[in-house]
Amino acid sequence: MNAPSSAGAAPLARYAASRRMGDYVFLSGVIAVDPAAGRIVRGYDDIPAEAAARIGRTGEFSCDIKEGPILAQSWYVLDRIRQTIEAEGGRMEDVFKLVQYFRNLDHFPLYNRVRKLFYPDQPPVSTVVEVSGLMPTDDILIEVEGTAYLPLRRPE
Amino acid sequence: MNAPSSAGAAPLARYAASRRMGDYVFLSGVIAVDPAAGRIVRGYDDIPAEAAARIGRTGEFSCDIKEGPILAQSWYVLDRIRQTIEAEGGRMEDVFKLVQYFRNLDHFPLYNRVRKLFYPDQPPVSTVVEVSGLMPTDDILIEVEGTAYLPLRRPE
Amino acid sequence: MNAPSSAGAAPLARYAASRRMGDYVFLSGVIAVDPAAGRIVRGYDDIPAEAAARIGRTGEFSCDIKEGPILAQSWYVLDRIRQTIEAEGGRMEDVFKLVQYFRNLDHFPLYNRVRKLFYPDQPPVSTVVEVSGLMPTDDILIEVEGTAYLPLRRPE
Amino acid sequence: MNAPSSAGAAPLARYAASRRMGDYVFLSGVIAVDPAAGRIVRGYDDIPAEAAARIGRTGEFSCDIKEGPILAQSWYVLDRIRQTIEAEGGRMEDVFKLVQYFRNLDHFPLYNRVRKLFYPDQPPVSTVVEVSGLMPTDDILIEVEGTAYLPLRRPE
Amino acid sequence: MNAPSSAGAAPLARYAASRRMGDYVFLSGVIAVDPAAGRIVRGYDDIPAEAAARIGRTGEFSCDIKEGPILAQSWYVLDRIRQTIEAEGGRMEDVFKLVQYFRNLDHFPLYNRVRKLFYPDQPPVSTVVEVSGLMPTDDILIEVEGTAYLPLRRPE
Amino acid sequence: MNAPSSAGAAPLARYAASRRMGDYVFLSGVIAVDPAAGRIVRGYDDIPAEAAARIGRTGEFSCDIKEGPILAQSWYVLDRIRQTIEAEGGRMEDVFKLVQYFRNLDHFPLYNRVRKLFYPDQPPVSTVVEVSGLMPTDDILIEVEGTAYLPLRRPE
Numbered sequence: 001m002n003a004p005s006s007a008g009a010a011p012l013a014r015y016a017a018s019r020r021m022g023d024y025v026f027l028s029g030v031i032a033v034d035p036a037a038g039r040i041v042r043g044y045d046d047i048p049a050e051a052a053a054r055i056g057r058t059g060e061f062s063c064d065i066k067e068g069p070i071l072a073q074s075w076y077v078l079d080r081i082r083q084t085i086e087a088e089g090g091r092m093e094d095v096f097k098l099v100q101y102f103r104n105l106d107h108f109p110l111y112n113r114v115r116k117l118f119y120p121d122q123p124p125v126s127t128v129v130e131v132s133g134l135m136p137t138d139d140i141l142i143e144v145e146g147t148a149y150l151p152l153r154r155p156e
Numbered sequence: 157m158n159a160p161s162s163a164g165a166a167p168l169a170r171y172a173a174s175r176r177m178g179d180y181v182f183l184s185g186v187i188a189v190d191p192a193a194g195r196i197v198r199g200y201d202d203i204p205a206e207a208a209a210r211i212g213r214t215g216e217f218s219c220d221i222k223e224g225p226i227l228a229q230s231w232y233v234l235d236r237i238r239q240t241i242e243a244e245g246g247r248m249e250d251v252f253k254l255v256q257y258f259r260n261l262d263h264f265p266l267y268n269r270v271r272k273l274f275y276p277d278q279p280p281v282s283t284v285v286e287v288s289g290l291m292p293t294d295d296i297l298i299e300v301e302g303t304a305y306l307p308l309r310r311p312e
Numbered sequence: 313m314n315a316p317s318s319a320g321a322a323p324l325a326r327y328a329a330s331r332r333m334g335d336y337v338f339l340s341g342v343i344a345v346d347p348a349a350g351r352i353v354r355g356y357d358d359i360p361a362e363a364a365a366r367i368g369r370t371g372e373f374s375c376d377i378k379e380g381p382i383l384a385q386s387w388y389v390l391d392r393i394r395q396t397i398e399a400e401g402g403r404m405e406d407v408f409k410l411v412q413y414f415r416n417l418d419h420f421p422l423y424n425r426v427r428k429l430f431y432p433d434q435p436p437v438s439t440v441v442e443v444s445g446l447m448p449t450d451d452i453l454i455e456v457e458g459t460a461y462l463p464l465r466r467p468e
Numbered sequence: 469m470n471a472p473s474s475a476g477a478a479p480l481a482r483y484a485a486s487r488r489m490g491d492y493v494f495l496s497g498v499i500a501v502d503p504a505a506g507r508i509v510r511g512y513d514d515i516p517a518e519a520a521a522r523i524g525r526t527g528e529f530s531c532d533i534k535e536g537p538i539l540a541q542s543w544y545v546l547d548r549i550r551q552t553i554e555a556e557g558g559r560m561e562d563v564f565k566l567v568q569y570f571r572n573l574d575h576f577p578l579y580n581r582v583r584k585l586f587y588p589d590q591p592p593v594s595t596v597v598e599v600s601g602l603m604p605t606d607d608i609l610i611e612v613e614g615t616a617y618l619p620l621r622r623p624e
Numbered sequence: 625m626n627a628p629s630s631a632g633a634a635p636l637a638r639y640a641a642s643r644r645m646g647d648y649v650f651l652s653g654v655i656a657v658d659p660a661a662g663r664i665v666r667g668y669d670d671i672p673a674e675a676a677a678r679i680g681r682t683g684e685f686s687c688d689i690k691e692g693p694i695l696a697q698s699w700y701v702l703d704r705i706r707q708t709i710e711a712e713g714g715r716m717e718d719v720f721k722l723v724q725y726f727r728n729l730d731h732f733p734l735y736n737r738v739r740k741l742f743y744p745d746q747p748p749v750s751t752v753v754e755v756s757g758l759m760p761t762d763d764i765l766i767e768v769e770g771t772a773y774l775p776l777r778r779p780e
Numbered sequence: 781m782n783a784p785s786s787a788g789a790a791p792l793a794r795y796a797a798s799r800r801m802g803d804y805v806f807l808s809g810v811i812a813v814d815p816a817a818g819r820i821v822r823g824y825d826d827i828p829a830e831a832a833a834r835i836g837r838t839g840e841f842s843c844d845i846k847e848g849p850i851l852a853q854s855w856y857v858l859d860r861i862r863q864t865i866e867a868e869g870g871r872m873e874d875v876f877k878l879v880q881y882f883r884n885l886d887h888f889p890l891y892n893r894v895r896k897l898f899y900p901d902q903p904p905v906s907t908v909v910e911v912s913g914l915m916p917t918d919d920i921l922i923e924v925e926g927t928a929y930l931p932l933r934r935p936e
Contacts, residue, residue, distance in 0.1 A: 105289045137533060264447060282327035374596075374759045569909050591640055600911060602885075
């Protein structure tokens with residue numbers, strides 16, 4: 001019942017991507033690294049074109065090179081959280097709490113724009129701080145830790 | 157039942173100030189910004205005079221200008237947490253866990269003095285770190301994230 | 313039932329080392345300070361010799377002075393978490409989630425090596441960030457906050 | 469007799485990889501650049517898989533990306549020294565002296581672990597310093613200069 | 625004949641303090657660490673009083689705290705080189721070449737004063753550079769690597 | 781036989797410019813200071829005009845002021861090494877090993893161009909690093925330490 005979930009993708013290091021404990025699902029902090037390929041998401045080219053278009057790709061080089069990294073990482077990280085909770089049988093809106101670690105808080109408005117796409121209705125409980133470093137390299141601009149409520153017996 | 161709480165005040169960005177999930181209430185990280193007025197708490201003058209006196213206002217300019225910002229923010233943030241949990245039907249002591257993010261850990265002893273006023277009996281579980289930035293501006297010296305336990309059916 | 317736990321050791325400041333709330337036990341962030349002696353763990357000499365040997369003491373001065381501080385602190389912190397959860401009637405594997413704050417993320421691989429000794433089977437849910445400061449002094453290299461699931465009525 | 473040796477590989481610039489002079493063989497400082505391919509060794513993927521496994525590859529992305537560069541360069545450099553001395557008719561243990569230039573002395577324990585694999589018995593005479601730069605780019609983390617004793621007439 | 629020398633003291637890491645190879649004795653770089661005690665020489669108090677007096681201890685606090693660290697380390701390092709070569713059957717003047725690595729070249733005149741005490745007659749061949757770091761900690765201000773000529777058959 | 785050589789010029793401090801030991805001649809690290817005049821070589825004007833022309837003087841002010849210092853120092857230092865070994869009865873090509881300390885590795889290609897003039901045939905064994913400082917002032921851009929092989933009895 002409290003078995004480790006292999007939900008989402010193989011983790012970067014030896015830790016669980018998520019764990020159901022009682023009525024809650026706890027997620028590890030997620031960064032924009034494709035663990036299968038061992039590839040860091042550095043911009044629009046590293047995410048599906050459709051997603052890039054939706055989050056704001058302009059096609060203008062100087063804009064996209066500035067905003068692309070944080071927008072693409074924001075999308076990738078939130079999409080991984082969505083995949084993880086769906087593998088547990090839930091939906092994005094069940095992830096009711098996010099702790100967000102930025103390398104640069106100037107990125108917050110851009111991240112926030114992407115987050116609204118994942119939370120069109122009810123926004124999550126949220127904590128936002130800027131930290132001095134994230135794993136595994138300085139290319140990583142954001143890490144997001146989610147907590148979900150997914151009761152074993154849904155209230156009737 | 158798990159409806160978003162409008163407890164406390166309207167948040168700065170699009171997030172919930174708190175969410176009840178099962179027997180727990182999860183609060184967003186709180187900073188010393190009056191969301192109605194969009195005003196940052198910068199010192200004793202931005203909180204009620206009675207509170208300023210209680211947390212250590214000396215009336216001496218050079219002291220108050222040094223200690224005022226962190227003491228006033230500490231009071232404001234913890235008082236907001238109190239208001240939020242009371243709007244959920246609980247009390248400060250139900251907020252059993254605090255994660256505290258400082259811009260400067262030299263402020264910890266001053267914050268700690270204020271926290272004791274809010275927790276006269278049972279101290280909370282606590283994590284304290286210094287981060288490189290907090291939202292929305294460099295005036296913000298502290299952010300506190302609380303978690304409360306407020307069982308739907310209080311044990312008889 | 314939700315009484316404060318004196319599990320583990322007396323904390324540095326006025327906070328609870330851990331709190332049971334419903335089916336969960338929440339731990340305060342742990343740093344490598346022996347609260348009884350008020351002594352910071354600075355290297356292999358500050359932990360039991362057997363532990364030092366197990367986590368990688370080489371006996372070569374220049375290696376041990378480099379790697380000793382983070383390895384010894386990693387061991388001390390995780391061992392304190394183990395003691396705390398055992399005082400609550402649980403085991404290390406019940407601590408299913410860790411938030412890890414580093415002063416220098418280059419220390420992660422060394423910490424990770426120690427963590428595997430405490431989690432030989434099932435790894436925990438994990439968040440890792442680098443912060444700009446930790447309490448109480450710059451000697452502190454890591455703080456770890458744990459959360460455990462320890463149902464009051466173990467499933468039959 | 470004192471002819472320049474083409475032992476090892478073609479050097480980056482115009483210098484000899486090694487020179488026998490009397491009973492000694494002097495080696496140029498070696499860095500982790502494959503001179504044939506003009507490729508810098510940046511991690512485990514740039515050295516043979518068997519070597520990567522032996523020096524500590526974990527398979528965990530975030531560890532390997534942190535430790536891989538210095539471990540792989542350490543192995544590559546020492547292996548090049550081994551190849552060079554073997555081309556002169558000697559063995560690694562004949563390289564009795566090493567001067568080691570690091571970009572970051574925190575890498576010393578990791579390098580030291582690799583060096584032990586090349587010197588299982590008799591350790592060499594050693595000098596270790598941290599310098600502010602190495603050729604040809606900032607990717608280079610270590611340079612090692614070896615000296616070997618290989619008498620023309622082995623003592624009977 | 626070319627056996628590793630345990631001359632001098634047990635090394636910091638796994639390396640030989642010196643090695644005789646043919647007619648030469650090669651010494652590892654020496655730093656001011658007492659390897660038996662694992663203690664770094666930080667000032668006059670860490671060397672014999674008689675030596676401290678001879679190299680310039682004034683008894684005035686503000687002078688001694690400034691000059692003591694480099695003077696004491698200079699004496700300690702050169703004295704270790706002397707002990708090592710004497711254990712090989714030679715004398716200080718047989719150490720004909722020194723490579724000297726400083727953390728701060730402003731220390732050179734002070735070091736030079738001490739070196740003259742060890743080389744009253746014939747000065748050695750010398751190379752002097754400032755490096756960005758020395759093992760094992762920032763307390764180390766100087767490292768000196770010596771080479772000696774000690775023919776197996778002294779010329780008649 | 782192992783008498784100190786006054787070859788080359790009187791050194792800056794109290795050290796030998798070179799020492800013959802057995803079949804080898806060891807040179808002190810050489811910097812571009814004219815010890816007789818106590819003058820630092822700062823550009824083309826401080827070396828013979830014929831040499832300046834040969835190493836690349838353009839006569840264009842903005843080029844010469846940029847490249848002059850390192851080119852002139854490179855020439856001066858290598859020429860001093862040549863003089864020293866010739867005073868010992870050898871030739872430049874007998875100096876088979878060079879350790880080169882730069883203040884800025886961007887100077888390497890310019891130095892390398894000059895070195896080829898001194899080693900038209902057989903290049904020496906070479907080690908190149910960038911250090912944080914050289915004696916006696918920040919005007920010094922390079923220090924070169926040479927080792928020569930000059931057997932007492934030349935092979936017949």
